[in-house]
Amino acid sequence: MISLANPTRFLNLVGAVVPWLAALIVILLGTGLYLAFFVSPPDYQQGETVRIMYVHVPAAWLAMGCFLVIAIAALGTLIWRHPLADVAAKAAAPIGACFTFVALVTGSLWGKPMWGTYWVWDARLTSMLVLFLLYLGLIALWQAIEEPGRAGRAAAILALVGAINIPIIKFSVNWWNTLHQPASVLRVDGPSIDPALLTPLFVMGAAFAALFVLLHLLAMRTEILRRRVRALQQTQVEHAVLAGA
Amino acid sequence: MSPAVALLVRDVKLAWREGGAIGVVLGFYLVVVAIMPFGLGPDLNLLARIAPGMLWVALLLAALLSADRIFHNDYEDGTLDVLATGPLPLPLLAAIKSLAHWLTTGVPLALMAPVLGLLLNLPLDAMPLLVATMFAGTPAVSFIAAIGASLTLGLRRSGLLLALLVLPLYVPVLIFGVSTVSMNIVGPGSPWPPFLMLTAISLASIVLAPLAAAAALRTAMR
Numbered sequence: 001m002i003s004l005a006n007p008t009r010f011l012n013l014v015g016a017v018v019p020w021l022a023a024l025i026v027i028l029l030g031t032g033l034y035l036a037f038f039v040s041p042p043d044y045q046q047g048e049t050v051r052i053m054y055v056h057v058p059a060a061w062l063a064m065g066c067f068l069v070i071a072i073a074a075l076g077t078l079i080w081r082h083p084l085a086d087v088a089a090k091a092a093a094p095i096g097a098c099f100t101f102v103a104l105v106t107g108s109l110w111g112k113p114m115w116g117t118y119w120v121w122d123a124r125l126t127s128m129l130v131l132f133l134l135y136l137g138l139i140a141l142w143q144a145i146e147e148p149g150r151a152g153r154a155a156a157i158l159a160l161v162g163a164i165n166i167p168i169i170k171f172s173v174n175w176w177n178t179l180h181q182p183a184s185v186l187r188v189d190g191p192s193i194d195p196a197l198l199t200p201l202f203v204m205g206a207a208f209a210a211l212f213v214l215l216h217l218l219a220m221r222t223e224i225l226r227r228r229v230r231a232l233q234q235t236q237v238e239h240a241v242l243a244g245a
Numbered sequence: 246m247s248p249a250v251a252l253l254v255r256d257v258k259l260a261w262r263e264g265g266a267i268g269v270v271l272g273f274y275l276v277v278v279a280i281m282p283f284g285l286g287p288d289l290n291l292l293a294r295i296a297p298g299m300l301w302v303a304l305l306l307a308a309l310l311s312a313d314r315i316f317h318n319d320y321e322d323g324t325l326d327v328l329a330t331g332p333l334p335l336p337l338l339a340a341i342k343s344l345a346h347w348l349t350t351g352v353p354l355a356l357m358a359p360v361l362g363l364l365l366n367l368p369l370d371a372m373p374l375l376v377a378t379m380f381a382g383t384p385a386v387s388f389i390a391a392i393g394a395s396l397t398l399g400l401r402r403s404g405l406l407l408a409l410l411v412l413p414l415y416v417p418v419l420i421f422g423v424s425t426v427s428m429n430i431v432g433p434g435s436p437w438p439p440f441l442m443l444t445a446i447s448l449a450s451i452v453l454a455p456l457a458a459a460a461a462l463r464t465a466m467r
Contacts, residue, residue, distance in 0.1 A: 078460070133413040140409055144400045153464040154396050158410060161392055161457050165414050168446070172417035175439075176424065 005083050007224050014217045021214045028207035035200035043197075049113050054200055056106040058208035059099045063131060066096030066212065070138070071163035074156035084220070086152030087227075089159060090142055091219035095212060097135035104128055123177040127170045134162045148227065248332050249341055256345030260314070270311045270350050271357055277303040278361045289366040296365035297375060297426035298419075303361075304354050304379065305386060305415050309408050312390035313397070315346045316462065320398050329466060335459035343391040343455065351383030374429050374436060378443060382422045385447040388454035389414050395461035417446055 036054035043050035069092050076085030107125060108118045119125065138155055145151035246254070260266050281299055282292060319325040328338055358379055359372040367375065393411035397403035421443040428436040 130413050130416055133409070137410040137413065140406055141396060144397070144402070144406050150464050150467065154461055157392075157457055157461050157464070158396055161414070164453070165417075169413070169416050172420045172442075176420040 007083070010084060011221060011224060014221050018214065018217065021210060021217070025207060025210045025214060028203060028210055032200060032204040032207045035203055040197055040200045046114060049110060050197070052106050052110040053197070054204045056103055056110060057201060058205040059103040059106065060128065061205060062208050062212050063096060063100040063103050063128065065209070066092050066099060067131065067134070067159075067163065067166065069216075070096065070159045074159040074163075077152055077156040078160070086148070086156070087220050087223045088216070089155060090152065091223050092216055093135055093138045093142070093155075095215050095219065097132065097139060099208075099212070100128060100132040100135060104132060121177065123170075123174045126173045126177070127166075130169050130173070131166065134166070138162070249337060252328070252333065252338070252341050253345055256342060257348055259318075260345065260349035266311070266314065267349055267353055270307050271353055273310055274303055274307040274354055274357060275361065277306060278364065282365075293366040293368065293430075296362055296367040297371075297430075298423045299365060300358050300361060300367075300375065301379075301382075301419055301422050304358065304383070305412070305419065307354055308350050308383070308386045308390060309393075309411060310404075311350050312346070312387075312394050312407055312411070313403055315342050315391050315394040316398055317394070317403075320465070325462070326466060329462070335462055336455040339391055339395065339458035339462060340388075340451070340455035343388045343451075343458070346391065347384050347387035351379075351387050355379035355383055368430060371426055371430050375426050378422045378425045378440060381440065381444045381447055382418050383447075385418050385443075385450040386415065388447075388450040388458075389418075391458045392454050392461065395458040395465060398462070398465040418443065421446065 032054065036051055040051070040054075042048050070089045073085045073089035073092065076082040077089065104125070107128070111120065111125075112118050138158055141155050141158055142151050145154055278299060281303075285291065285295075316325060319328065329335060333341070355376055358375055359367075362372055362375060390407075390411055393407040396410060397407045400406060421439040424439040425436045425443060428434055428439060
């Protein structure tokens with residue numbers, strides 16, 4: 001971790017890893033989609049719409065995993081002051097927001113044929129929506145603070161506050177929902193699901209996770225380069241000012 | 246007078262004397278609740294059913310409206326820098342300022358809620374419980390708002406950003422606050438479990454939120 005604190009070394013590592021990772025994603029995603037569309041059987045109750053699950057569930061996993069990455073990076077920013085932790089958190093937030101959005105949209109499209117409506121205030125949907133709002137807040141805070149150092153630390157604090165609150169929100173939303181209506185919603189319980197459906201799901205999950213790593217590395221590279229451009233522009237302006245004076 | 250008490254007294258006095266700071270919050274509360282029936286229709290049964298939720302949501306908005314007051318003025322005129330170098334540790338400072346915000350918004354809003362409840366046909370016997378939930382829940386509102394206020398200190402459009410950052414964190418407070426009152430009106434079950442959970446959230450916020458707010462203040466004052 002310490003050797004990665006040097007951005008140039010990190011950029012070299014990214015450059016070396018990206019092609020292999022991209023190839024891995026093509027293989028995993030290709031296999032996963034093939035299994036999902038052609039091999040896995042339609043559900044006896046839900047028919048073909050069960051295939052939405054292969055996009056929906058991995059996206060939801062990644063939506064939550066991404067917040068975990070941000071929270072760990074936040075610790076890295078606040079405790080160890082690792083220079084890349086701030087970059088990692090900033091790069092992960094929009095990706096996490098996208099996965100959350102994908103999970104919400106696919107869930108809503110799945111909900112229409114299954115429950116007859118695009119949106120129900122089910123506990124899971126609601127806590128995903130709150131997670132999406134937390135992501136938006138994080139991104140907005142980064143955008144609002146111009147100085148990168150302060151933006152990184154402020155966002156790290158907000159990420160940790162959010163990470164403490166997510167379990168409380170999830171618990172309260174569960175409690176709220178069971179109060180109003182019993183769970184009439186389909187539940188995908190891990191063990192009760194058939195292996196014919198489970199294998200494609202795990203392949204897709206691995207593909208999504210690899211996709212997240214790739215996007216995250218690329219976004220981090222972009223962010224590092226963006227900061228370099230900014231620093232170069234600043235020195236250029238300083239030189240111009242000095243030359244003028 | 247110890248520095249902590251002196252700071253509390255100063256903040257409460259400032260809020261009280263700063264022309265209409267409390268009055269504006271109460272006026273905002275009134276206007277938000279008063280405008281809802283125009284959107285929902287004058288059906289008193291419907292209004293009575295959703296009154297606890299409306300009163301709570303309007304209270305959260307009114308408290309947020311005044312939240313940037315917690316640190317903003319002291320940050321602008323440099324008082325905060327002086328206070329930070331003084332004898333009070335920064336988390337305690339944040340806690341006292343949150344407490345002052347609670348005394349000057351949470352308490353008045355909670356006391357005003359039953360009057361607005363009358364407008365919404367909230368049953369009279371639910372009023373004491375409503376005020377009790379608000380007294381139990383508004384400390385969490387003020388202390389969490391202080392985190393948002395310290396994170397957005399000195400930023401442009403800080404009010405809107407504050408709302409985006411903080412409102413999702415109010416979901417548990419809202420759920421347990423409203424459930425306590427509706428449990429009492431329509432059932433099923435005892436209003437105690439949600440009430441106790443609301444109190445627990447408030448107590449945890451009082452302990453934890455000043456730490457986060459102090460860390461955010463440090464990044465803002467650097």
